[in-house]
Amino acid sequence: MTAQFSFQRLAYCSQTKARVGIFSTPHGIVETPRFMPVGTLANVKTMTPSQLEETGAQMVLCNTYHLHLQPGEAIVAGGGGLHKFMGWNGPILTDSGGFQVFSLSEMRKISEEGVTFRSPHDGQIINLTPERSIEIQNTLGADVIMAFDECPPYPATYQEVEASTQRTYRWLERCVTAHQCQDQALFGIVQGGVYLDLRSQAALSLAELDLPGYAIGGVSVGEPPELISHVVKATAPLLPPEKPRYLMGVGTYREIAIAIASGVDLFDCVIPTRWARHGTAMVQGDRWNLKNAKFREDFTPIDETCPCYTCRNFSRAYISHLVRAQEILAYTLLSIHNITELIRFTQKIREAILDDRFAIDFASWLEEGTSDQ
């Protein structure tokens, strides 16, 4: 880790592998464990940076794939880099583009060199290689950048995932060589699908590279949440304890709690903002559709214990009205609430770990079983 980055561990849970830390970046600190909102196209959908800051957000994730296609990294760099372009002065993480290439784009062809795909915007053929992904991420200028990895489909055979995981490792080595920018930290990604021995091998191989941080990747569409928790429990403890650990794309209460208990520090997920745009509020583990008739004349806030702008100023009835009328403000107010809610969940866990009451207070969230959402 370069001088501009550090990860300080402040406390451990005595009964789980959970820990409390402070991850320092050139654009400020991230108090871990913590949820990171997703700002795909250089904005967290429907929210201004001021509103985002008020939710308690510290680090925000942006998507390299989307930003490469639109507006293109050259324009972002022309605007002074991602922070200045989008008006977010806190830490930013960019993913490598790999996940989106594998899940969104058409006509992709994978080779040892990288991936070729067709742009959904203009049909243009685009090559994405480890070196190109790092170059794009260097140009975007986030604090944390991610290695270019292959996300194996689910389900996939052991042999398929093994070959893919080995290639991801070779790609990581190329990313490390390509990345020469001292003010960005390159995180490696542990792949290996649902095969725990492949995950373990990958974790141990990556650990030897002494990277500034490590991610657990591979939450594919259709992959049951229980499987991911299973993978996280087996993988996280094998990663170097002195480095931050990031579980990619996971964002429901139970999966987050279990991952924290396994020693994970950072999370991102589009669920809070996506659900907001469907008129859904996240409330202490439940989810409520504000279109439901029972909210029409309910003049209490979504959650009386929630300190967010939405809960301080508006009733369920008002938000229900806005959702029914398809007023955009509904999505803004619900995004503010949902992001605040999920960040508060990780903050409450943080405080519980500091007081060493996490395993007791959050016991119901740590049980195996079907996901909460």
Next chain:
Amino acid sequence: MTAQFSFQRLAYCSQTKARVGIFSTPHGIVETPRFMPVGTLANVKTMTPSQLEETGAQMVLCNTYHLHLQPGEAIVAGGGGLHKFMGWNGPILTDSGGFQVFSLSEMRKISEEGVTFRSPHDGQIINLTPERSIEIQNTLGADVIMAFDECPPYPATYQEVEASTQRTYRWLERCVTAHQCQDQALFGIVQGGVYLDLRSQAALSLAELDLPGYAIGGVSVGEPPELISHVVKATAPLLPPEKPRYLMGVGTYREIAIAIASGVDLFDCVIPTRWARHGTAMVQGDRWNLKNAKFREDFTPIDETCPCYTCRNFSRAYISHLVRAQEILAYTLLSIHNITELIRFTQKIREAILDDRFAIDFASWLEEGTSDQ
């Protein structure tokens, strides 16, 4: 005017009929002349009340027709009235519903009693009369409520408009009788189409009723802006000078400037927010489509002299990117800017009147001719 309302005149322009005033309401003051943003369904589209307050907005207009249909005035009242329901603690004005009944609804039938129309939401037959409009507006609880008027179509014959204007006057008398709520000020509306003698007669008849405020109504779809300026020039000076004057539905620079020069104090228009949702910024009399290629790599703010949140924090290139990507945040940022811009325009005129340099500084806006927009 009841004790809760007052209109204080602070200054006059020596060369036009422009004036500066302070209109006091139970929810605060309005420094006139001033533009009022439109919050049709109990929200100014895409904006939170905090964002709205920061634009310099003082009084906001909501639409009785829309709120009656959705969520219904009973729910608004259940939420503590319009101010509390929508989280806007400043002055609010509701229109009477007349304009929307005449311009939006299907199968409307007009009689001396009122108007019958079919709800576009559920097909239900709805009767709107002067008494019913006042009752709904009393229930919504705005500071200023409007008399129920008939908006004659454009074009219409002299005889048609004359009959309509006379009926509007009889409806006004019924509104005055029906309205018994001391903490709401009922404004009358001068109609008369483009016929200046009908407008004059209406203005003089209304003046005799000693209402707390007067509006000039009847900007119909398709009516050329020059005609409205013509009507305003002839009508506004006939209204009682000691009462606030409100020109309904007018919101481009030139029409506002000409109306202020004729002695009008208040304005509302959906243009700033509607254009925002089309990706258009209002800039010192011009309008810019942010999708235009020239903005793609323009890293300056929309208007360097503008103090709004958008201009303080974001570049044209960033907003152009958001507009192209159809990100909702684009509409919020442009709404913030456009409303700030139009309010600033009326504020600058206010300052110019106070210094008695309005007629000189705004001479180019006061010329007859085609509208700026």
